[in-house]
Amino acid sequence: MATIKNLQQQLELINHNPDADCDRELSGCYIGDLLSWVMAHAFSGCVWITIMSNINVAAVASLTDAACVIMAEGVQPDQDLLDRVKRDDIALFTSPLSVYEIAIKVHDVLNA
């Protein structure tokens, strides 16, 4: 089963929380920006791809038990979010790729 570490290497993701556990296994992928929608549909162990960058991303990731968050399209996390993911041990990555391009690569990693 693919891990966060596999994903980071294959997608050349930039890691914004090096202390987070990257050996966790991935169960699938969820994509969304409306936080209430993500809250209701993301699932434990998923890779969550979003373009949201505020602190509430950390709460949603933690409450849904997502394995990691990938912020797409070159979006950068704000300082509040960086502080919170470090405090709550959430794996947070960024990528310059589009959501679509990331999704394809995530699919490849999950099915490798």
Add this chain to the structure above:
Amino acid sequence: MDKIHLQYNVDGEDFTLAGEASSDVRRVLRKLGFDGDTIRRAAICMYEGEINMVIHASGGVIDVYIDPDSIEIIMADTGPGIADIEKAWQEGYTTASQTVRDLGFGAGMGLPNMKRYSDFIDIETELGKGTTVKMIIKTRS
């Protein structure tokens, strides 16, 4: 297990704290050994309520009562009240500001999510006085 009572004061001014109470309840439920589905439903219900308190009501007080077969969440605020409760139950209906929407909230999914993931929900609201939401999440395993 005796019934456990947790209480949280939600700060209505600080968006950065939204979700803290929900996260804490999730931690407690995990420690107590509740199953993943129950924890998830309780977390969603409470988070939506917490966000509503911050967006609409300048905060409030949340009481959570935990016993082995159910989690009861009572959220009380002294905000403006809900003007049209029938509409508030509809998916996509929102009175949130653009600023709030830019943060990823205000999709009109709050009450619908709370209804979907709880086993019981009751809302008492009075314009100018406030709103109290009571939800019960039952364990299914």
